[in-house]
Amino acid sequence: MDLQEMFDPEGVAVVGASKTEGKVGNAIVRSLERRFQGSIYPVNPKYESIEGHRAYESVSDIDENVDLAIIGVPAEIVPEVVKNCGEGGVKNIIIVSAGFREAGRVDLEEDIKRYVDEFDLNVIGPNCLGIFNSKNGLDTIFNPPDRQSRPPEGSIAFLSQSGAFGAALLDWFSEIDIGISKFVSYGNRVDIDEGDLLRHFNDDTDTDILLFYIEGLKDGRDFVSAAYESNKPILAFKSGKTEKGSSAATSHTGSLAGKDKVYEAAFKQSVILRASSVREMISAAKAISMQPFGEEKGVGIVTNGGGAGITLIDAIVEKGLEGADFSKRTNQRFREKISEGSIPQDVSFQNPVDILGDASSERYHTCMELVLEDKNVGGLIVVLLFQSPSLEDDIIDRLRELQGYKKPIVCMAPGSDLTEPIRKKIEDIGIPVYETPEEAAQGMKALMYFG
Amino acid sequence: MDLQEMFDPEGVAVVGASKTEGKVGNAIVRSLERRFQGSIYPVNPKYESIEGHRAYESVSDIDENVDLAIIGVPAEIVPEVVKNCGEGGVKNIIIVSAGFREAGRVDLEEDIKRYVDEFDLNVIGPNCLGIFNSKNGLDTIFNPPDRQSRPPEGSIAFLSQSGAFGAALLDWFSEIDIGISKFVSYGNRVDIDEGDLLRHFNDDTDTDILLFYIEGLKDGRDFVSAAYESNKPILAFKSGKTEKGSSAATSHTGSLAGKDKVYEAAFKQSVILRASSVREMISAAKAISMQPFGEEKGVGIVTNGGGAGITLIDAIVEKGLEGADFSKRTNQRFREKISEGSIPQDVSFQNPVDILGDASSERYHTCMELVLEDKNVGGLIVVLLFQSPSLEDDIIDRLRELQGYKKPIVCMAPGSDLTEPIRKKIEDIGIPVYETPEEAAQGMKALMYFG
Incomplete structure (x- = not known):
């Protein structure tokens, strides 16, 4: 799995882009525009242009090179858009839309998975915020900057299953000057999971340290083996520790949080430092980003x-x-x-x-x-x-x-x-x-x- | 033991008062002057006046009513000053000077104790910051206000064995608007100890909640019995929990921190809520001061x-x-x-x-x-x-x-x-x-x- 173009694309399509301020599809275009130097292609059949960019009817109508598509349309039509991306040769996809497994629609995720296999795609999400790359300004987070700051460049890759809470922590990092290389909010993990991210960032030259916010691992065995082979320090906070927390996690991103003792043992085995509270995570991240x-x-x-x-x-x-x-x-x-x-x-x-x-x-x-x-x-x-x-x-x-x-x-x-x-x-x-x-x-x- | 006049004196003598800015004996006079409406009597044979107040050669030279003497002279001569207070009819004393038990001079504390008994005195300290009363402005803390804020009026009595750390927390309370009724830094407890303070504040109408920072109790049994009889909520943070911490406590204020399990049991028995970290203490204090x-x-x-x-x-x-x-x-x-x-x-x-x-x-x-x-x-x-x-x-x-x-x-x-x-x-x-x-x-x- 090569995620190089996912994090450093030349052309980015925003499917479900909007002219209406405050809408997710508008906010993502604006987030990209702030610093990202690549090309931005809004996709929405209703418009001719959005935020000064020519708008397209569908991804396959874009003649230029599109390395990444960000999808923010209603859940029901996401599988069709994914298929369209595959047909149009777009390999990397971020699905920010919610309304899948966490809303009882496992079937829609199954549909997406079929297209992932058929077209050999890389998909982050659904039910996530996507990516912020501090170096090239690739920013798919729909929270506006007057609500949520972006941290400065640094050497920590922050990988968060949760979108909203991840964004809140990102905002906090900015305030206390914890620099990050990349932020990834990966949500329901229909395709790319913790193990994939771990392997990718192990080879990422901008990243020295990995920080995970995990609710429940999709493939624990794979994660532990990837962590074991990693040569970078990994700091992890795992929620869903208690029985009640674990059952809440299941309804949130459809994660099976699993027995906490199993995680504890797995983290120890793979030399992951586990933070037992959010304050501990922040305190540790601050130290390792500076000293x-x-x-x-x-x-x-x-x-x-x-x-x-x-x-x-x-x-x-x-x-x-x-x-x-x-x-x-x-x-x-x-x-x-x-x-x-x-x-x-x-x-x-x-x-x-x-x-x-x-x-x-x-x-x-x-x-x-x-x-x-x-x-x-x-x-x-x-x-x-x-x-x-x-x-x-x-x-x-x-x-x-x-x-x-x-x-x-x-x-x-x-x-x-x-x-x-x-x-x-x-x-x-x-x-x-x-x-x-x-x-x-x-x-x-x-x-x-x-x- | 009636501590009413200790916290609400009409006249206050400052023994070891100084004209030199930055000196403890000068800072205390300034702290009192900011808000305290009672009379201030500096005592120092070298001067005729200090900060606009007539200076006296000794406490017994003051003809007016002195309810409280604050002593900031070198440890060696403190017992003599205490004796002088006793002879002059001053019943309440705060000794801020250090250099006693914590510096190996238990003998000086023994001398003070003799005078406490002989003249029936109430003594806070030595090796402490004394009192801040948010209501009447009685303030014996020598940290200037541009370094350490004083919290607003509120219903928490904050009682701290440690002076410097207590002051830092007081400063923090100010920032986050945790109101207090009184602060007492009581140091080596040659006389007044935790149990005495607990009983006093149980009857203090300005205080609804007691917050203790404890390194080691002087008389654990008495404290537990006072806590048991108290009708006010008590929140406590105890340091010297670990073996190394306990031995550091002994060299700090000469406290025997004692086995942590004993404290844990005693706190439980007397319905004291124990905070296990400083952050927990602050978090709890904030909630109970507001909700x-x-x-x-x-x-x-x-x-x-x-x-x-x-x-x-x-x-x-x-x-x-x-x-x-x-x-x-x-x-x-x-x-x-x-x-x-x-x-x-x-x-x-x-x-x-x-x-x-x-x-x-x-x-x-x-x-x-x-x-x-x-x-x-x-x-x-x-x-x-x-x-x-x-x-x-x-x-x-x-x-x-x-x-x-x-x-x-x-x-x-x-x-x-x-x-x-x-x-x-x-x-x-x-x-x-x-x-x-x-x-x-x-x-x-x-x-x-x-x-």
Whole structure:
């Protein structure tokens, strides 16, 4: 299965294109127009032109090269359009229309499948949003940009069974600057499923990391084998975990969510990191989109608040990581710094290193370096309680200097709008900042898991 | 133990007050000055006046009525100042200075305790931030307001062993508009401990809910018995859960964090809702500060995205709640609405009610009412994916109309800055909005737990 042209087509037909603002068939044309440089061919027998493009009666009437057709007509007539695409030589199809398996119309999906086989087609959907390719601007999402932002270019492929929820997460990614290579909302998977996508993105040079939102796998065995052969980190969130959730999944996209334990085992076997909540997924995605991976060794903590350090140690242990035990040499170096007077007597240099509420950037710097240089330390979490007046924003320069250590670093800095600008600046230098201890720990977990 | 004057003093002495901006002894005077209407008496033999107030050589030199002394002098001389307060008839004391048990100086705490007994004093601290009373503006927190906001008036008493982390959370509360009655950072608890605070706030008419951040209880048995007798809901987050976390707690405020299982059992016995993460604590606090409590019955869900509904059902079950099974009557009413044509055929009216991506406020309204009127439904979670262009902000009026049902309602609306203004408006009418399914479920859990 070659999906190259699906994601990078020269010509795109939009079947069911519309002149009416607010209609799906109009919104898709507009989404494409924003950045996509290829040709756009609206298909609708009612019109001569749509959004400045000549409109066609059917796909087979288009003389130019069409690599991809996006279908947004009522479910009932979709199979006929698919057949028409096949006859016209269009190999790649995205069906955004709903009203299939999830509405009891398995028969329509069976019809589509027949044409897929007959004409050797690649089909995404139905009941989905399709594709957003951050690089070439191919964008079949019908949510307008004033409702749903598109994330910046990045290295994560985000593959979501759910359309609406996937779009909401995409919107969230934009806000917190998680860059993506491609987004695929694949819905009912009449043809292309998770395993196919996994194999495709394993070869995609723009993608370094795969992020799945799954309700239930179509072919679990195939997915696990594709994941096992993959050489890219995979992060997955699976819903339908509980019995009630699973039965809701069945009525949503007709997925059999299956027993959660089976998934748990399969994910473990194929070295997939499973996020157990949406917040965990977001926290992990943020870390891996910004920081280098690191060896799974002890985590060092430097904090200007004792309480935050304790909560963080708890969170680290609960994620299956360990707080680092510093080497004798590091303890000795801390003692030297104290006797030199460069850090105060009361600094507690057992991990977490509590550098006290009046810590300046200078004191952070000294202690962060000592921790990062310890051979038992695999990564560093820095707690920054900016509520303390002693901590100025020159901490950003100090953090930047640490990147040479090539060990993963994440920060935790809870608080209000007052500290938000500093948080943003820290993220601008590539260090993720979290609001809670548990989320910072999850970020570090992802970096060490994939390391 | 009568702490009335501690929280509502007429005259306040600040021992160790300073003229130098940035110093703790200066910041406390400024914090008091912002809103507190009582008299402020700086104490420092070096100055004649501080921030426009006459300065005194010692507490006993003040002729006026002093109900509270805030002590910020070096640890070494704190016992002497406490003695001086006792001799001068000052009954209530907050010691913000650090350098006691947590720095190996248990002896200094022993000295203070002797004076507490001798003069029958009430002492908060040492190693703490003290008190913020949102009603009268009594504010002993030395973090300046451009670094740490103070939350609005509300009904939650937030009692935190940790100072710095407590302050960071207070700052966060301000941002998301969680109102508080009082904040107490109580540090090393040489005298006043969790049980004392619990009893005090049980009688405090400004407080409806108690929120504890605990590292380790000083007197677990007393706390449990006070909690058991309390008639107010108590929400607690306890750190030092893991072995490493527990040993870090010991070096922080000299707390013996103790075995976590013992706490778990004690919390259960005294009907305390335990938050297992900071995010859970925040999510619960937000819900209980805004919504009425409700009976622990099934939760109904109305969503414009199937995937979000599934994830939410999972989250509800994982929090120990149940998705509601709608009554026959409700199912019948849904069928009627469909045959009338007021909601579309494809709406799935098993819980979660998936009202589809093109749902308008009108469709939400119809379905939310049907769910809330069901006798099996104890509360409603509304998923609002504003990324869909069909959902306009008149949903706010529709949500407002539901408040007459007297059942708890929370919303979930993930996304970016684009939807932030609508989220704020929904919270302005008293309905909390969460970014993730798990957090919405936690909000509902708190409302039903205390119901």
